[in-house]
Amino acid sequence: MRRRAAALALALSLIFPVITAAQAGTAELLQQARQLYERLEIERALPILRQVVSPGWPLEVTNAQRVEAYKYLGAALVLRGKPDSAVLYFRAALERDAFADLDPGQFTPAQEAAFAVARSRTFSVGSQPIPETRLDPRTGRLTVTVVTTHAATLRATLRALGGTDYVVLYEGPNDGAREIGWNGLGPDGRLAPPGRYDLTLVGRSRIRAQVDSLRIYLDVQHDVEPLEDTLPALGDGELVPERHPESTAGTDLLKGLGVAVGALAVGSLLANDRLGAGREGRIMAGVATVGGVAAFSYRRAHRAIPRNVALNAARRAARDAGNAAIRQRNADRIARTLLLVTPASAPTVRP
């Protein structure tokens, strides 16, 4: 185990110095070239800069390093009186980075003039990386800085990957850098659904017959508070019967007849044999029989239980009101949805 760890450490110690040396090598070389340039030792600076941009250069060169090398190459050649070659190198810098520019404090007007010529001869659109943004569609905007190297017509559109509808973020003339914004809404005016989107920039030069385009991918996620579940439908245990069963009418008739039989029984069985009983019991029996028949008929025609119907209606209304409130709260939460915009892992694409 200890041996394996030691072997791993040795391997890492062998690999990392190479990588850092490679990066440090390009950076140190560029630094050295810059210092030579600033001391006006142009003849010594030029070979170093050419070495950096040479395809045969064995060490890693980042795009920014390459763009800087081209800029210094162009600047050095202007000082050597070779403006045409300088323009070529400036164009190479602009082709790789449309945002490339010369700092007026560091470079001469002649160099800036050559760079301007390079700009006019090169057409390229570019974009800054999309910043990770937490976007509130009600108040905020996603801002992206785009650029064209010279006067052009620029069109910036955003669409869901695989979709056909798009939102036009900008369409019009442009020269140089410009900020374009997105309010988080899709083509239908609603909150953009989560997913991957592509931001397409298409530029048409107004000076030259050139078109350049760029596609940048971004991911959109919704950040919404958890939604509440609506109340479940009322079960059998929560509702009371709204109708009497069919047997109720018969039961009511039997109850009426029971009262009648009871009245007759009281008048005959419980009365003193010697005293007998009057007609009151028979009258009561008759009334009870009529009442039983009436109850039977009424119940056959009216099986609804109004009190239970009202009770169930009140329970349903309470549930509906609860659900309406939940839906409203959920709608409010959805309305407060934030968009999390992140640059997609897919690289910027030049079609």
Add this chain to the structure above:
Amino acid sequence: MRLVVAGLLLPAIASAQGIELSAVATVAHGDHRVDAGFGTERTTGLLIGAATRLRLGGIALTLSGEAGHLTAVQSTGGIDRDLSQIGAVAQFTPLPWLVLESGVTLRSFGTALARQRWTLVRAGAEAQVPLSGETFWAVGHAHLLPVVSVNGLPNAATAFDAGTGLAYRRGRLLFDLTYTLERCDFPSQGSTRRSEQLGTLALRGGVSLRPR
């Protein structure tokens, strides 16, 4: 003055505290029969009265009073008499359909010849089941009368009452029609044994201060 104030305030108190107070008027047809060893004497007539009931939860107290003139039925050898009675009944409702009750009735039979006073103590139950929804009810009741004291007579040996009826309750309105047979058998004295029986078919109607 205090009684007047109490009478005015009682409905408000009843509403506020969930007390139910009801009052009913009674019209009854009475059929009184007596056999004292000389054949059956029978008198019938209308009784008019009123009752009030105060209920608090499952406990209630009813006070009632009736009076009327019973006319002798020809060919039975009786004589006319006036009946008046007051009663108090305490009720307890252990189940929605069952009322246990106990009470006392003071009754007076007055004739041209004499006045007879009765004291009846009763205990029993009343059952009520809905006949159609909760508007019409079928009612049955039965009581034992363990104490029936009559001046000039020994206490009754066997006494009970039973009956059935229909009741209508809707909102504040209360109506019921009840048939009751009250029977008292007195101990034998020599060769005679006195029996008395009062059958009534009573129609009551009134209002409740709290809808049921």
